[in-house]
Amino acid sequence: MCSLRLCRDTVVRLGKTESALVRSLEHDSLLMDRVERLMTIPAVGPITALTWALEIGDPQRTG
Secondary structure, rough: OOHHHHHHHHHHHHHHHHHHHHHHHHHOHHHHHHHHHHOOOOOOHHHHHOOOOOOHHHOOOOO
């Protein structure tokens, strides 16, 4: 029973951390524009789109 509570607490804590991170990144208008465009793809939600946008960066970059 104690391990289930620990797991649940961890899931709740990670959810709060994820939400706080997403809220802080929403202040970057260029990033959020990319995220919104990526979310037009079926089955792509905010976390997948945000992860992709952060990892890839600007697709127009050179070099």
